[in-house]
Each structure stands twice: as C-alpha cells, then as structure tokens.
Amino acid sequence: MGRFLKACRDLRDGSPHRQALAMALFGVALCAVPLFANDYWVRLLVFIFVNIALASSWNVIGGVTGYPSFGHSVFFGLGAYTAAIVMVRYELPMAMAMVAGGVVAAAFSLLFLPVFRQKGFYFALSTLAALLAVETLVHKWEFTRGFKSWDMGWTVPSPLSLDASYVLFVGLLCSTVISVIYLLRSKTGFALHALHKDEVLASSIGIPTARYKAIAFAASAVWPGVIGAAFAPFMTYISTESMFDVTITLNMILISIFGGIGTVLGPILGGIVLSVIDQIAWGNFLEYHRLIYGLLIVLIITYKPGGIVSWLWDLEQRLNRTAETPTPRGPVTANESGRHATIALRTEGGTGHAR
Amino acid sequence: MDDIVIFGILRGALFALAAFGFSLVLGVVGIVNFAHGVLVVFGGLLTHYLVAQVGLPYLIGLALAAAATGLLAGAMQRAFIAKTFRLHPLMVLVQTFGIAIVITELGIRFWGTEERLLRVDTGLPPVIEIGGKFIPTFDVLVFLVGLASAGALFAILNYTQFGRAVRACRDNRDSAQLCSIDIGRTFEKTMVVAGVWAGLAGGLFISLSPMAPYMHFHWTVDAFLVVILGGLGSMVGALLGGLFYGVLNFAAYYHLPTLAPAVIFAVLIALLLIRPQGLFGFGAAVRK
Numbered sequence: 001m002g003r004f005l006k007a008c009r010d011l012r013d014g015s016p017h018r019q020a021l022a023m024a025l026f027g028v029a030l031c032a033v034p035l036f037a038n039d040y041w042v043r044l045l046v047f048i049f050v051n052i053a054l055a056s057s058w059n060v061i062g063g064v065t066g067y068p069s070f071g072h073s074v075f076f077g078l079g080a081y082t083a084a085i086v087m088v089r090y091e092l093p094m095a096m097a098m099v100a101g102g103v104v105a106a107a108f109s110l111l112f113l114p115v116f117r118q119k120g121f122y123f124a125l126s127t128l129a130a131l132l133a134v135e136t137l138v139h140k141w142e143f144t145r146g147f148k149s150w151d152m153g154w155t156v157p158s159p160l161s162l163d164a165s166y167v168l169f170v171g172l173l174c175s176t177v178i179s180v181i182y183l184l185r186s187k188t189g190f191a192l193h194a195l196h197k198d199e200v201l202a203s204s205i206g207i208p209t210a211r212y213k214a215i216a217f218a219a220s221a222v223w224p225g226v227i228g229a230a231f232a233p234f235m236t237y238i239s240t241e242s243m244f245d246v247t248i249t250l251n252m253i254l255i256s257i258f259g260g261i262g263t264v265l266g267p268i269l270g271g272i273v274l275s276v277i278d279q280i281a282w283g284n285f286l287e288y289h290r291l292i293y294g295l296l297i298v299l300i301i302t303y304k305p306g307g308i309v310s311w312l313w314d315l316e317q318r319l320n321r322t323a324e325t326p327t328p329r330g331p332v333t334a335n336e337s338g339r340h341a342t343i344a345l346r347t348e349g350g351t352g353h354a355r
Numbered sequence: 356m357d358d359i360v361i362f363g364i365l366r367g368a369l370f371a372l373a374a375f376g377f378s379l380v381l382g383v384v385g386i387v388n389f390a391h392g393v394l395v396v397f398g399g400l401l402t403h404y405l406v407a408q409v410g411l412p413y414l415i416g417l418a419l420a421a422a423a424t425g426l427l428a429g430a431m432q433r434a435f436i437a438k439t440f441r442l443h444p445l446m447v448l449v450q451t452f453g454i455a456i457v458i459t460e461l462g463i464r465f466w467g468t469e470e471r472l473l474r475v476d477t478g479l480p481p482v483i484e485i486g487g488k489f490i491p492t493f494d495v496l497v498f499l500v501g502l503a504s505a506g507a508l509f510a511i512l513n514y515t516q517f518g519r520a521v522r523a524c525r526d527n528r529d530s531a532q533l534c535s536i537d538i539g540r541t542f543e544k545t546m547v548v549a550g551v552w553a554g555l556a557g558g559l560f561i562s563l564s565p566m567a568p569y570m571h572f573h574w575t576v577d578a579f580l581v582v583i584l585g586g587l588g589s590m591v592g593a594l595l596g597g598l599f600y601g602v603l604n605f606a607a608y609y610h611l612p613t614l615a616p617a618v619i620f621a622v623l624i625a626l627l628l629i630r631p632q633g634l635f636g637f638g639a640a641v642r643k
Binding site: 062066068114115117118120121122124125126129130132133136137140250253254257261288290291293294295296297298301302303305 | 381387435438439442443444445446447448449450452453454455456457460461579583613614616617620621623624627628631
C-alpha cells in the first residue's frame with residue numbers, strides 16, 4: 001500500500017509524458033471492460049466517464065485558475081445542440097458534429113470575457129445567470145428547438161453501437177485528462193497558478209492575466225462542447241432541461257471538490273468514489289440518497305478541504321514515515337503536514353497539491 | 356401598473372427581511388450562505404407547525420419559530436462554517452449548499468413535500484381602500500411588521516455593543532481582533548441574528564403564500580439578488596433593494612410570465628457589470 005502510494009506520488013511529481021502514458025494505459029485497460037460486463041454497466045461507465053471528463057475540464061477554470069464557473073453546463077448543452085443541428089438538420093457525419101461542438105463552445109466562451117472583470121461569488125452568479133439566459137433562449141428559438149415547429153428537443157439517431165460509443169467516450173476521457181496534464185505543465189499552466197495565488201502580483205510582474213484567463217476559460221469550454229456533441233447521439237433524445245441542467249454544473253464542482261480541487265487526479269478519483277457511493281446509495285437507501293450525498297459533501301469540505309487526494313498523500317506520508325527512519329527534518333507528523341496543506345488551501349484556495 | 360408597484364412593494368418588504376441576514380453574513384463573515392433559503396423555509400414551516408399543529412397563537416408561534424431558526428443558524432456556524440470560512444469562497448459556498456441539502460432532506464422527512472399555507476384570522480376587514488385601490492389588509496399588516504422588525508435590526512446594529520462589534524468585524528477583521536473583539540463569538544451571534552430575521556421572513560411569508568422544503572434555493576437566489584440590487588454592506592441598501600426587487604419580480608412575471616427568469620437574470624448581469632456596488636450602494640464595490 002505504502003509502496004503503491006509512493007509510486008503514485010512519484011508519478012505526480014514526475015514528467016507529464018509519464019502521466020499521459022499512465023492515463024493512456026489506463027484508457028486501454030478500460031476498453032477491455034465491455035468484453036465481460038453487460039450493457040447496464042457499460043452505459044453506467046459512460047455516464048461516469050462523461051462526469052469525470054466534464055469535471056476535469058471545469059477544474060481548469062474553477063480549480064486551477066480560481067474562477068468558479070457555475071454556468072459550465074452551457075458548453076455541454078451547446079455542444080449537444082450543435083451536434084443535433086449538424087447531424088439531423090444538415091445530415092453531416094458525427095465526427096464533424098463533434099468538431100463543430102468544440103468550435104461553437106470555444107467561440108461562445110469568448111462572449112464571457114466581460115464577466116472576467118468579476119471574481120468569486122460575483123463571477124459564479126454571473127455565469128449561472130448566463131447559463132439560465134442561454135437555456136431560455138435555446139428553448140424559445142425555433143431554429144434550435146427542434147426540427148418541427150412544435151418540437152421541444154431533438155431526436156438524434158446514434159450511428160455507433162454501444163461498445164463503439166463506449167470506446168469513443170474512453171478516448172474522450174483520456175484526451176481530456178491528457179490535455180489537462182500538458183496544459184498545467186505548460187507556460188500557460190504556470191501563469192494560471194500564479195494568477196490564482198495573487199492576480200495583482202501576477203499582472204505586476206508582466207503576466208497578461210486577462211489573456212491567460214481567456215485561454216483557460218476557452219480550454220475548459222472546448223471539451224464539454226466536444227463531449228456534449230458526442231453525448232447527444234448517445235442519449236438519442238436531448239432537450240434543454242436535460243442538457244443545460246444546473247445539476248450538470250454542480251456535479252462538475254462536487255466531483256472536483258470531493259476528489260481534490262485544482263489537481264489532475266482529483267476529478268478522476270472524485271468521480272469514481274462519488275459514483276460508487278451513488279450506486280450503493282441508490283441500490284440500498286433510495287430515500288436517503290440525497291441526504292447521504294449532501295452529508296458527504298459537508299463532511300469532506302469541513303474536515304478535509306483538499307479532498308480525497310490530500311487525504312491520500314497524507315496517508316502516503318504517514319505510511320512511509322513509519323516504515324523508514326526519521327527524516328533529517330525531524331519528526332514531522334502527518335497531522336502537521338495536514339495542517340500545512342490546509343494553510344496552503346486557505347491562502348491559495350485549493351492548489352495545495354496542484355502540480 | 357399601479358397595482359404592480361403596490362403589491363411589489365408590499366411583498367418586497369419580505370424579500371428585504373430575508374435578505375438582511377444574507378447581507379449581514381456576506382459582509383461580516385465574508386461567505387455566501389447557500390443555506391440561507393433553508394433558514395427562511397425552516398422558519399416558515401416551523402411557524403406553520405407551531406400554529407396549525409400545536410395550536411399556539413400566531414404571534415407567539417412566529418416568535419418561537421424565529422428564535423429556533425436563529426439557533427439553527429448558530430449551530431450551523433459553530434459546527435461547520437467556523438472551520439471553513441477562511442478557505443476559498445467556493446468551498447464555503449458548496450459546503451453551505453450541502454448543508455442546505457441535508458436540512459431540506461431532513462425537513463422532508465418531518466414535514467413532507469407538500470406546500471403549506473397558514474391562514475391567520477385578524478378580525479379586520481379583508482381589504483382596505485386607498486385612493487380607489489383595494490389592498491388586502493393582511494398584506495399591509497405583514498408589510499408593517501416587516502418594516503418594524505427591520506427598524507429593530509437597524510437599532511441593534513447601530514446602538515448596541517454587539518452591533519458595534521459586528522460593524523467592526525465587517526469593516527476590518529484584523530483591527531477588530533486587535534481591539535479584543537472575539538470574532539468567533541461575533542460571527543456566531545451574527546449568524547443567530549441572520550437566522551432570526553430569516554425565520555421571521557419565512558413565518559410572515561407563509562401566511563401570504565404557500566411554502567415547501569424544495570423552495571429553499573429559490574429564497575437563497577432571491578436574497579442574493581436583493582443584496583446585489585441594493586449593494587453590499589448597507590442595511591438601507593438591502594431594504595431598498597428588497598422593495599425594488601419586489602416590483603421587478605412582479606412586473607417581470609406579470610408582463611412576461613414565460614421569460615421572467617431570463618429577464619430578471621439579464622437585469623442582474625447588466626447590473627453586475629455596470630454598477631457592481633449596487634443600485635443604492637454608497638460604498639466601494641465588493642468583489643470577493
């Protein structure tokens with residue numbers, strides 16, 4: 001256990017190429033699942049992958065940059081609607097729909113630039129308001145509402161079989177995570193960390209914060225657009241209620257925070273653990289499902305604001321400290337390192353372990 | 356048009372009452388309390404329970420429910436928010452949202468999901484006529500009670516030792532601590548006060564319009580909108596913001612019932628961009 005966690009930590013601190021390779025290998029392993037799982041589990045895994053991929057892309061703007069967007073499902077919904085229009089109205093292939101979804105989402109994200117004058121709560125509220133406004137517009141406008149004037153959504157036939165869709169979503173998940181890995185280790189990633197910690201200081205040493213915020217927002221909008229475009233045929237029927245739902249955004253935020261906000265691993269772990277808990281809760285205590293969910297969120301933020309990831313790294317340190325001889329720095333207890341993480345979180349808001 | 360303004364202002368007093376606590380907590384503790392709407396709904400449903408089930412007189416039920424809501428808010432602060440208010444704003448926002456879900460789910464276990472309304476018999480004529488307009492007497496009474504409690508809150512904040520401590524914490528937390536103000540205790544008391552006024556708003560509102568546990572988020576958003584309209588940091592701003600929001604709300608739902616949320620949110624974005632200090636905000640913009 002201790003050795004495994006040590007390896008994980010080395011991977012975290014190691015080169016991005018190795019991380020990307022690990023993610024790709026993980027993806028290849030996931031592709032084998034449909035061989036011995038039934039359709040229910042394959043469909044469920046697709047939903048989990050979509051959630052994780054969305055959370056990973058939200059994490060770029062909300063976790064790393066520190067601008068919590070509460071309207072991120074707008075890009076997912078726009079992607080899905082773009083795909084529906086491209087595939088049903090213009091009868092173009094699905095690959096083109098996915099490209100179009102990404103392009104529309106990225107282009108639309110640039111409309112948010114004025115909102116970046118705000119921070120924190122105000123930014124969150126403005127993005128939420130934008131989501132609700134766009135949802136109403138898409139819902140009312142006949143061009144986007146459906147093929148016939150009385151439609152309230154689109155029926156998008158899927159050109160892919162279930163297994164092929166599964167592989168497609170594994171691929172999308174891997175590309176999302178790998179692109180986040182490389183983004184965070186690029187010059188842009190360092191600039192984002194800097195402006196999260198102190199925006200005034202960052203701009204005073206010559207980092208063009210406005211440009212980097214725009215890049216981060218566009219980067220975190222592209223993948224939801226592409227994934228939404230792939231998701232529309234998978235769902236076969238889409239409506240504004242299901243695609244622009246605020247709970248999609250909330251899921252991105254909850255998964256990121258639960259796993260560890262501002263980290264690459266956080267959304268992945270958070271998505272897996274929350275989905276497992278979700279399944280157990282649905283199966284066994286349906287009536288208390290939301291209660292359990294809410295309680296978990298409250299407890300993790302109150303007692304472990306760094307999420308599961310910070311808990312894991314603490315565990316790793318504790319295991320490997322007791323196994324080895326005391327380090328030259330003296331007996332640093334796990335408790336102290338935990339507090340260290342908390343202090344880092346207090347001032348930086350979640351990048352305590354972001355590497 | 357006149358009716359919209361009159362009813363908007365009458366209802367707006369309750370929005371203002373609900374927003375006071377939200378504004379106070381945002382200004383003093385520095386957090387967005389997404390569980391604020393839960394406090395409003397809790398106060399309303401507890402009032403309903405005490406009056407309709409236990410059989411207390413309305414005013415006593417209202418006072419008890421408001422006090423209980425204050426205690427709930429204080430407990431929330433002590434058990435959860437006190438540990439996290441120094442973190443990134445997003446964390447507390449999500450945490451209080453989780454608290455809201457938990458309390459709502461517990462409330463559903465206890466009260467069920469149906470909407471409840473409390474009819475209060477005052478013995479007065481049902482409507483009064485002012486300048487050719489008929490206005491329900493009870494709405495006016497609620498409006499007056501709301502104004503009176505707003506006055507009481509102003510008095511507490513302006514003339515008591517506690518109010519001075521609260522304002523000191525709001526203006527500069529570090530300096531307040533240097534002046535030997537225990538910020539932990541002050542924050543707790545602030546939350547209690549916020550809870551009491553939220554409970555009061557809920558208890559008054561349930562006598563006018565039905566309430567159910569699922570409405571909590573609606574109230575949180577309303578309180579947030581009022582605070583943004585009125586501007587942070589001033590209670591007068593919150594009062595004016597509440598009245599203005601009442602009128603805006605009524606007008607939007609009256610003229611454009613299907614597009615009302617979009618209209619309200621469009622006004623909100625425009626305001627945030629053009630006047631972040633609020634329509635009636637007198638100080639600098641707070642952009643946390």
